[in-house]
Amino acid sequence: MQSNKIITGVIVVFIIAALGFAIYYFVGGSSTGDVSIPGPSATDTPEMIASRDFLVVLGKFQNISLSTSTLDDRVFNSLIDESVTLPQEPLGRSNPFAPIGNEVGTTSIRR
Numbered sequence: 001m002q003s004n005k006i007i008t009g010v011i012v013v014f015i016i017a018a019l020g021f022a023i024y025y026f027v028g029g030s031s032t033g034d035v036s037i038p039g040p041s042a043t044d045t046p047e048m049i050a051s052r053d054f055l056v057v058l059g060k061f062q063n064i065s066l067s068t069s070t071l072d073d074r075v076f077n078s079l080i081d082e083s084v085t086l087p088q089e090p091l092g093r094s095n096p097f098a099p100i101g102n103e104v105g106t107t108s109i110r111r
Contacts, residue, residue, distance in 0.1 A: 044052075070076055
């Protein structure tokens with residue numbers, strides 16, 4: 001008797017989930033900001049598919065607005081550039097992976 005209640009509960013949860021998915025899919029599945037581009041067909045080249053994917057991503061950036069109030073902030077404008085210029089250092093060997101003693105201009109043949 002206990003297993004019948006569990007099976008009935010699982011079936012009820014499954015039906016509720018299926019109804020919720022159907023309502024979401026058919027009624028509220030897309031918002032006004034979404035970009036709708038048809039999916040790839042059998043004749044599409046990889047370049048066409050990549051272009052379509054790029055357009056979808058680009059369409060998502062249309063509604064972004066950036067605030068420049070940080071650039072007008074008093075604390076931001078009081079920042080000081082404390083960068084350090086590095087002194088010129090001498091260059092190392094022309095081929096750092098060559099065995100030591102085999103510098104440019106010298107050749108040695110091992111047999």
